[in-house]
Amino acid sequence: ANLVLLPGDGIGPETTAAAVAVLRAIATRHAHDFVFTEHAIGGCAIDATGAALPAATRAACLQADAVLLGAVGGPKWSDPATPARPEQGLLQLRAALGVFANLRPVRVHPRAAALSPIKPERLAGVDLLFVRELTGGSYFGARTRDAASASDECRYTVVEIERVLRRAFDLARGRRGRVTSIDKANVLETSRLWRETAVRVAADYPDVVLEHQLVDSMAMLLLTRPADYDVLVTENLFGDILTDEAAVLAGSLGLLPSASLGDGRRGLYEPIHGSAPDIAGRGVANPIGSILSAALLLRHSLGLESEAREIEVAVDAVLDANELPRDLGGQAGTQDITAAVLAALA
Amino acid sequence: ANLVLLPGDGIGPETTAAAVAVLRAIATRHAHDFVFTEHAIGGCAIDATGAALPAATRAACLQADAVLLGAVGGPKWSDPATPARPEQGLLQLRAALGVFANLRPVRVHPRAAALSPIKPERLAGVDLLFVRELTGGSYFGARTRDAASASDECRYTVVEIERVLRRAFDLARGRRGRVTSIDKANVLETSRLWRETAVRVAADYPDVVLEHQLVDSMAMLLLTRPADYDVLVTENLFGDILTDEAAVLAGSLGLLPSASLGDGRRGLYEPIHGSAPDIAGRGVANPIGSILSAALLLRHSLGLESEAREIEVAVDAVLDANELPRDLGGQAGTQDITAAVLAALA
Ligand SMILES: CC(C)[C@H](C(=O)O)[C@@H](O)C(=O)O
Numbered sequence: 001a002n003l004v005l006l007p008g009d010g011i012g013p014e015t016t017a018a019a020v021a022v023l024r025a026i027a028t029r030h031a032h033d034f035v036f037t038e039h040a041i042g043g044c045a046i047d048a049t050g051a052a053l054p055a056a057t058r059a060a061c062l063q064a065d066a067v068l069l070g071a072v073g074g075p076k077w078s079d080p081a082t083p084a085r086p087e088q089g090l091l092q093l094r095a096a097l098g099v100f101a102n103l104r105p106v107r108v109h110p111r112a113a114a115l116s117p118i119k120p121e122r123l124a125g126v127d128l129l130f131v132r133e134l135t136g137g138s139y140f141g142a143r144t145r146d147a148a149s150a151s152d153e154c155r156y157t158v159v160e161i162e163r164v165l166r167r168a169f170d171l172a173r174g175r176r177g178r179v180t181s182i183d184k185a186n187v188l189e190t191s192r193l194w195r196e197t198a199v200r201v202a203a204d205y206p207d208v209v210l211e212h213q214l215v216d217s218m219a220m221l222l223l224t225r226p227a228d229y230d231v232l233v234t235e236n237l238f239g240d241i242l243t244d245e246a247a248v249l250a251g252s253l254g255l256l257p258s259a260s261l262g263d264g265r266r267g268l269y270e271p272i273h274g275s276a277p278d279i280a281g282r283g284v285a286n287p288i289g290s291i292l293s294a295a296l297l298l299r300h301s302l303g304l305e306s307e308a309r310e311i312e313v314a315v316d317a318v319l320d321a322n323e324l325p326r327d328l329g330g331q332a333g334t335q336d337i338t339a340a341v342l343a344a345l346a
Numbered sequence: 347a348n349l350v351l352l353p354g355d356g357i358g359p360e361t362t363a364a365a366v367a368v369l370r371a372i373a374t375r376h377a378h379d380f381v382f383t384e385h386a387i388g389g390c391a392i393d394a395t396g397a398a399l400p401a402a403t404r405a406a407c408l409q410a411d412a413v414l415l416g417a418v419g420g421p422k423w424s425d426p427a428t429p430a431r432p433e434q435g436l437l438q439l440r441a442a443l444g445v446f447a448n449l450r451p452v453r454v455h456p457r458a459a460a461l462s463p464i465k466p467e468r469l470a471g472v473d474l475l476f477v478r479e480l481t482g483g484s485y486f487g488a489r490t491r492d493a494a495s496a497s498d499e500c501r502y503t504v505v506e507i508e509r510v511l512r513r514a515f516d517l518a519r520g521r522r523g524r525v526t527s528i529d530k531a532n533v534l535e536t537s538r539l540w541r542e543t544a545v546r547v548a549a550d551y552p553d554v555v556l557e558h559q560l561v562d563s564m565a566m567l568l569l570t571r572p573a574d575y576d577v578l579v580t581e582n583l584f585g586d587i588l589t590d591e592a593a594v595l596a597g598s599l600g601l602l603p604s605a606s607l608g609d610g611r612r613g614l615y616e617p618i619h620g621s622a623p624d625i626a627g628r629g630v631a632n633p634i635g636s637i638l639s640a641a642l643l644l645r646h647s648l649g650l651e652s653e654a655r656e657i658e659v660a661v662d663a664v665l666d667a668n669e670l671p672r673d674l675g676g677q678a679g680t681q682d683i684t685a686a687v688l689a690a691l692a
């Protein structure tokens with residue numbers, strides 16, 4: 001398989017290297033042939049080429065079986081009044097790959113739960129899968145700006161809404177059979193179209209239970225009753241906010257992976273944490289989000305379910321064994337955690 | 347003072363009656379002359395007149411010194427695929443009154459904190475004041491809808507952004523002198539205008555510290571470091587989501603008040619909870635959110651700061667004394683709590 005690596009900025013190169021080490025171990029053990037090619041994105045790409053998503057990077061990703069991304073951005077490329085440029089490379093890449101469904105699983109390891117600001121009794125049994133629409137809405141709508149005003153348009157077509165909802169319903173079938181669709185249908189027209197489409201799609205899934213929640217209520221319910229939900233599906237901006245909120249349940253951002261999928265098998269995989277410039281280059285970043293993103297890559301783009309499970313089981317074993325990274329209150333560095341995962345795999 | 351009451355739907359009439367009893371007690375004790383006039387809004391107004399905001403209600407509110415609202419909405423008027431109609435009355439009223447700044451204080455009483463899903467050590471010292479922009483953004487933008495797509499426009503003028511930011515900075519001066527401005531400036535044009543305007547306004551407030559946060563990060567920080575924030579200011583939709591999330595800190599929605607203010611003194615006051623149709627008419631609703639909204643009314647529309655403080659101190663005493671409503675795990679009904687607040691005032 002042809003795997004493109006986009007380490008990006010900040011801690012991205014360190015966490016991506018950890019995930020690659022794990023993928024190489026899996027390849028050796030199972031005699032898979034993974035070819036890695038590295039390309040620039042984000043701030044380092046701006047420095048090297050002037051573009052946050054250079055043409056060569058874009059072309060390589062479009063020919064890959066899967067793309068593993070580290071993180072983009074940092075103070076070097078962001079003026080506080082107008083942050084943005086490295087992140088544009090990521091948005092362009094999502095659009096170029098057509099990865100409209102961003103999957104963010106949130107499971108809570110007991111060791112990490114101790115670090116969560118949420119009381120442990122609320123976290124028992126939490127196993128969420130967010131499906132965030134990733135290539136539409138106000139992230140990609142028309143914008144205007146003049147001296148006196150600005151605007152952003154949130155536009156959704158039925159086609160865009162339906163395909164991401166179907167992905168959520170399909171995923172719910174392999175889980176607990178519940179979909180919660182999140183919108184602001186008491187105010188927004190796009191949300192009313194979203195809700196109507198959800199009702200229509202649900203008719204094709206009589207085995208799945210559909211529930212609607214308003215985004216403001218959901219921001220509360222995620223904290224008061226997190227174990228009650230299974231698959232949660234929502235539009236791009238609501239998903240951005242709610243998935244970061246839900247990450248708090250897991251105790252640390254550093255643990256959480258994501259997979260962005262389109263119609264085919266090709267996907268874009270990235271940990272949900274950012275480039276963390278404050279700790280970059282110091283060997284202390286937690287690589288687990290990136291390692292678990294590699295597991296999602298094996299599962300969703302390469303169809304290697306049992307290899308994906310091996311990685312997930314190994315990560316759980318490392319967390320069980322008290323080998324904790326800094327963000328979970330331990331002392332283990334990036335290489336310590338990587339070595340521990342490799343040892344648990346062996 | 348001429349006070350318009352809009353009890354609305356569900357538990358609104360019960361909680362509003364409690365707040366009126368408290369306001370009458372304050373009037374008697376301090377020899378103020380409060381004249382109350384009641385009008386219909388929301389679902390009950392649709393039933394009576396066909397309109398969620400009848401012309402008579404609108405006219406009365408425009409002549410009032412302040413408006414105290416209960417809650418609007420309920421399943422009777424909401425088809426699940428298109429919830430909305432009673433809520434439109436509230437949106438129309440906010441626009442008619444020009445109340446662009448929605449103030450939502452979040453303090454955490456220790457008794458209520460025990461009910462919060464957040465660990466108590468994170469809640470120590472939490473004292474937030476949200477200032478949510480209330481009459482702009484995608485709540486009031488152009489919408490389109492056809493068979494294949496829908497759109498909502500989020501538009502902000504510099505004037506709209508600047509006036510709500512100035513309100514936040516003014517309020518921060520009377521508090522701990524910190525403003526956190528929340529946006530999505532790495533993606534949205536309206537957010538970039540928001541951020542630039544915040545930087546410019548801050549120059550007029552050298553005594554106030556301005557910090558920017560992205561809305562997704564803020565959704566985490568609210569839970570991981572809630573005691574670090576003072577005044578938080580943001581646009582309408584982000585404010586809708588984040589204020590509901592922040593309500594979880596306080597242990598129950600039932601405790602939290604809000605004040606919506608424009609340029610003059612006239613304001614619209616409402617608890618942040620909804621109409622709670624499941625418990626309506628049973629005498630068990632927690633009236634504290636409405637009673638504390640009445641305190642905000644005295645403070646912001648009538649300039650009666652010490653009377654407002656009397657109510658707040660009385661509410662704290664009731665919570666201290668173990669007289670707890672159902673939503674806080676106690677047995678006290680609406681009238682028990684109201685009587686206890688009146689007794690604490692006396
Ligand atoms: C970097 C930023 C543009 C991005 C987003 O808002 O989608 C990030 O927050 C994310 O959630 O992946």
Ligand SMILES: CC(C)[C@H](C(=O)O)[C@@H](O)C(=O)O
Nearest residue numbers: 186187216433434436437586
């Ligand atoms: C009822 C609804 C329209 C309203 C809003 O979204 O503003 C409510 O959620 C609120 O926060 O006051």
